[in-house]
Amino acid sequence: MEELLKWNGWGYKDSRFLVKDGIIHFSGSRYPIGELSLPYFTQWVEDVLGVDLSKPHTSKDQPVEEECPYPLISNDNYKQIVHLNVPFSTKGIDRLMRAHGHTVYDIYTLKESFFDRIPDVVLWPSCHGDVVKIVDAADKNNMVVIPFGGGTSVTGAVECPKDEMRTIISLDTSQMNKILWVDRENLVICCESGIIGQDLERELHTMGFTVGHEPDSYEFSSLGGWVATRASGMKKNTYGNIEDLLVHVKMVTPKGVLEKNCQVPRMSCGPDFNHIVLGSEGCLGVITEVILKIRPLPKMKKYGSVVFPDFESGVRCMREVAKQRCQPASIRLMDNAQFKFGQSLRPVPGYFGLIFDGLKKLYIKKIKGFNFDSICVMTLLFEGDVKDVQMQEKKIYEIGSKFGGIPAGQTNGERGYMLTFVIAYIRVGFLIFRNPRFMICI
Amino acid sequence: MEELLKWNGWGYKDSRFLVKDGIIHFSGSRYPIGELSLPYFTQWVEDVLGVDLSKPHTSKDQPVEEECPYPLISNDNYKQIVHLNVPFSTKGIDRLMRAHGHTVYDIYTLKESFFDRIPDVVLWPSCHGDVVKIVDAADKNNMVVIPFGGGTSVTGAVECPKDEMRTIISLDTSQMNKILWVDRENLVICCESGIIGQDLERELHTMGFTVGHEPDSYEFSSLGGWVATRASGMKKNTYGNIEDLLVHVKMVTPKGVLEKNCQVPRMSCGPDFNHIVLGSEGCLGVITEVILKIRPLPKMKKYGSVVFPDFESGVRCMREVAKQRCQPASIRLMDNAQFKFGQSLRPVPGYFGLIFDGLKKLYIKKIKGFNFDSICVMTLLFEGDVKDVQMQEKKIYEIGSKFGGIPAGQTNGERGYMLTFVIAYIRVGFLIFRNPRFMICI
Numbered sequence: 001m002e003e004l005l006k007w008n009g010w011g012y013k014d015s016r017f018l019v020k021d022g023i024i025h026f027s028g029s030r031y032p033i034g035e036l037s038l039p040y041f042t043q044w045v046e047d048v049l050g051v052d053l054s055k056p057h058t059s060k061d062q063p064v065e066e067e068c069p070y071p072l073i074s075n076d077n078y079k080q081i082v083h084l085n086v087p088f089s090t091k092g093i094d095r096l097m098r099a100h101g102h103t104v105y106d107i108y109t110l111k112e113s114f115f116d117r118i119p120d121v122v123l124w125p126s127c128h129g130d131v132v133k134i135v136d137a138a139d140k141n142n143m144v145v146i147p148f149g150g151g152t153s154v155t156g157a158v159e160c161p162k163d164e165m166r167t168i169i170s171l172d173t174s175q176m177n178k179i180l181w182v183d184r185e186n187l188v189i190c191c192e193s194g195i196i197g198q199d200l201e202r203e204l205h206t207m208g209f210t211v212g213h214e215p216d217s218y219e220f221s222s223l224g225g226w227v228a229t230r231a232s233g234m235k236k237n238t239y240g241n242i243e244d245l246l247v248h249v250k251m252v253t254p255k256g257v258l259e260k261n262c263q264v265p266r267m268s269c270g271p272d273f274n275h276i277v278l279g280s281e282g283c284l285g286v287i288t289e290v291i292l293k294i295r296p297l298p299k300m301k302k303y304g305s306v307v308f309p310d311f312e313s314g315v316r317c318m319r320e321v322a323k324q325r326c327q328p329a330s331i332r333l334m335d336n337a338q339f340k341f342g343q344s345l346r347p348v349p350g351y352f353g354l355i356f357d358g359l360k361k362l363y364i365k366k367i368k369g370f371n372f373d374s375i376c377v378m379t380l381l382f383e384g385d386v387k388d389v390q391m392q393e394k395k396i397y398e399i400g401s402k403f404g405g406i407p408a409g410q411t412n413g414e415r416g417y418m419l420t421f422v423i424a425y426i427r428v429g430f431l432i433f434r435n436p437r438f439m440i441c442i
Numbered sequence: 443m444e445e446l447l448k449w450n451g452w453g454y455k456d457s458r459f460l461v462k463d464g465i466i467h468f469s470g471s472r473y474p475i476g477e478l479s480l481p482y483f484t485q486w487v488e489d490v491l492g493v494d495l496s497k498p499h500t501s502k503d504q505p506v507e508e509e510c511p512y513p514l515i516s517n518d519n520y521k522q523i524v525h526l527n528v529p530f531s532t533k534g535i536d537r538l539m540r541a542h543g544h545t546v547y548d549i550y551t552l553k554e555s556f557f558d559r560i561p562d563v564v565l566w567p568s569c570h571g572d573v574v575k576i577v578d579a580a581d582k583n584n585m586v587v588i589p590f591g592g593g594t595s596v597t598g599a600v601e602c603p604k605d606e607m608r609t610i611i612s613l614d615t616s617q618m619n620k621i622l623w624v625d626r627e628n629l630v631i632c633c634e635s636g637i638i639g640q641d642l643e644r645e646l647h648t649m650g651f652t653v654g655h656e657p658d659s660y661e662f663s664s665l666g667g668w669v670a671t672r673a674s675g676m677k678k679n680t681y682g683n684i685e686d687l688l689v690h691v692k693m694v695t696p697k698g699v700l701e702k703n704c705q706v707p708r709m710s711c712g713p714d715f716n717h718i719v720l721g722s723e724g725c726l727g728v729i730t731e732v733i734l735k736i737r738p739l740p741k742m743k744k745y746g747s748v749v750f751p752d753f754e755s756g757v758r759c760m761r762e763v764a765k766q767r768c769q770p771a772s773i774r775l776m777d778n779a780q781f782k783f784g785q786s787l788r789p790v791p792g793y794f795g796l797i798f799d800g801l802k803k804l805y806i807k808k809i810k811g812f813n814f815d816s817i818c819v820m821t822l823l824f825e826g827d828v829k830d831v832q833m834q835e836k837k838i839y840e841i842g843s844k845f846g847g848i849p850a851g852q853t854n855g856e857r858g859y860m861l862t863f864v865i866a867y868i869r870v871g872f873l874i875f876r877n878p879r880f881m882i883c884i
Binding site: 155187229230231232241243266267268269270271272274275276277278279280281295296322323324325385387391 | 597629671672673674683685708709710711712713714716717718719720721722723737738765766767827829833
């Protein structure tokens with residue numbers, strides 16, 4: 001995985017924004033906007049952000065070994081680490097890549113300067129037992145352990161404290177990525193914590209199941225990270241957030257392994273320590289194994305959208321949907337700026353496309369009396385049996401129409417969700433093509 | 443409320459089993475089986491339990507003051523309690539009534555002997571501030587506080603430790619029973635913890651709302667108790683368990699008041715201390731105020747039932763419903779013994795009733811080939827909009843038919859749920875009319 005990813009920005013190396021002949025393109029074939037020329041987006045960037053695309057900003061090259069700080073590690077501690085018999089590295093680039101998450105601050109620092117403190121050694125345990133050994137050795141030898149999963153943290157949880165003088169171990173869970181067992185009868189799955197979201201879902205799909213947890217980071221974030229950050233997914237209305245999916249979690253702490261000794265999804269008696277592990281951000285221990293609920297794959301998956309004359313109407317519709325508790329798998333409201341931004345990501349249309357586009361625009365603008373500069377869009381994702389989906393659609397579109405909304409098709413809906421996966425790429429793009437006025441706040 | 447309830451058994455004084463002319467009756471008009479002669483039930487009790495109804499067991503009378511142990515309370519502590527300016531009592535019967543919950547052990551002890559230790563003083567705070575004063579005084583003066591809500595605990599949480607030599611305060615929340623505010627926009631309600639389930643729902647219904655939390659004890663149990671015991675309700679499939687309904691909780695501990703300083707229903711960051719309060723059974727502090735989610739009252743409420751040829755078919759159907767996640771508000775499977783027991787609670791039929799009954803029995807027995815001694819029943823409760831309910835019904839009955847189930851009408855369903863409210867009365871009845879062979883295990 002590591003070889004495929006950028007060292008100083010979000011996601012895959014082959015997927016990024018480029019400017020050719022003054023027009024923005026997105027490279028690679030991984031995303032729907034890949035290998036496409038994006039003239040509307042180009043215009044939007046120039047008009048709305050005032051960016052001069054002819055002047056890309058060049059950022060720092062990947063640092064060579066000599067530029068990285070020497071690891072703070074005594075000979076004794078080094079011996080302890082060798083003795084663990086767990087793969088490790090003290091190379092600068094390995095340590096730098098685990099010194100940060102993916103906040104704007106993190107990426108800006110990578111591109112422009114350097115972190116005050118980075119881990120001293122990276123360890124790659126391959127199982128729960130390895131983690132027990134590492135945490136035990138760290139505890140006995142006064143070393144710090146920072147668990148590291150997919151590295152997509154936006155909370156600062158993997159940041160090394162500036163003044164930390166003890167040896168900092170970055171415990172990388174990427175090699176603990178196995179599905180340990182699947183219980184098709186009780187619909188639960190047990191995995192090691194390092195498994196990445198898209199890998200977990202790919203495996204499960206081949207068996208006819210899904211977890212249904214899709215945070216925006218789901219291509220790169222790990223199961224352990226989901227639990228440690230109490231993650232929410234865009235389909236949580238149907239599948240629940242990670243705390244609803246979590247049946248059992250094993251966490252290695254310096255005081256021993258914390259886990260319940262049964263797998264029931266709920267116990268009335270006593271405090272629920274799952275909720276102490278959830279959101280603990282790696283501060284209390286290292287999550288090694290997780291049991292999650294799974295479901296049979298939905299028979300149908302369908303996008304949708306509703307256009308409203310203004311944001312207020314959209315908000316009132318969303319409130320009514322919430323009141324009636326009939327949220328489909330995902331429902332989001334984009335304001336006018338977001339809507340225009342999403343629209344700008346469409347490729348060059350052919351001749352017929354143009355006319356069709358124009359007609360639709362006319363329809364919305366003139367016939368319905370909607371103003372393109374005030375409309376907003378609700379994007380929808382329905383999942384379930386065919387009948388369920390039909391019923392859900394009917395209900396949502398009925399409520400929508402009460403607030404002046406008109407169905408605006410599947411494409412607008414799908415584009416909205418595609419945005420969640422490319423948004424972090426776009427941010428990285430804006431660190432290259434900048435409006436200097438906007439850099440003040442960083 | 444207290445005057446209406448039995449001192450040594452479940453529920454209302456006016457609602458209990460009596461034997462007239464060898465036939466069991468249930469007194470009072472509070473329940474569907476009230477003021478009815480129950481010949482089938484009489485037969486069932488004699489046949490299945492081998493009880494001789496002509497020999498009721500007489501239990502202890504309510505103890506007089508002299509029979510109750512003297513309260514363990516020093517003059518200094520007594521002064522502290524007087525100084526609190528909160529209503530209190532050291533009367534034996536007040537203390538005895540708060541020395542127990544409603545396990546069989548508790549009720550048997552009341553009827554036959556006495557508890558080893560009962561609280562020394564009962565206090566009735568009227569607001570959060572009173573509780574703060576009480577807990578503070580207890581902490582400073584080495585007294586024990588046991589919070590007491592509806593008194594329906596079945597976990598032993600209100601039991602006084604036998605060897606406790608410190609003064610035990612029973613903190614009775616019954617006077618803290620106000621709805622503090624209702625937010626119709628955000629659909630949340632803030633209540634004092636002592637409010638009783640049925641009172642809360644009655645008030646909310648007049649405003650067009652419901653919480654939808656219905657544990658079997660809901661007529662008598664308190665909101666604070668629901669949170670402290672992490673209660674589940676029979677309609678949890680639609681409304682969620684108490685942890686799903688809980689937005690905010692205020693708990694008075696000896697170290698101060700524990701509460702979140704915002705009312706959002708979910709926070710990703712950090713451990714969720716609501717889940718430490720939930721299930722804490724009064725051990726960590728006194729719950730004083732609770733904010734819960736509410737919903738508009740459902741437009742439709744409908745019972746239903748499905749009869750299966752045997753228990754195994756019923757179980758397989760339930761698993762399929764769980765797999766498809768299409769549980770209605772409530773769904774329960776009664777085995778053959780429970781089914782017969784439920785059937786026995788029907789009143790004397792008229793002539794036509796008898797024939798109709800007989801026909802239905804014949805239909806199930808002969809035409810469908812079902813055996814009355816192996817059939818089991820799934821009871822159902824649907825809630826929602828008319829269309830939702832129709833859709834839910836269709837789905838459940840379709841799944842049911844795949845496992846050989848046939849719809850068996852609303853009455854059978856309703857009888858099943860009625861049972862949940864009378865079951866504790868029945869237990870008390872069996873402590874009066876006993877088969878001595880069955881007493882061994884108590």
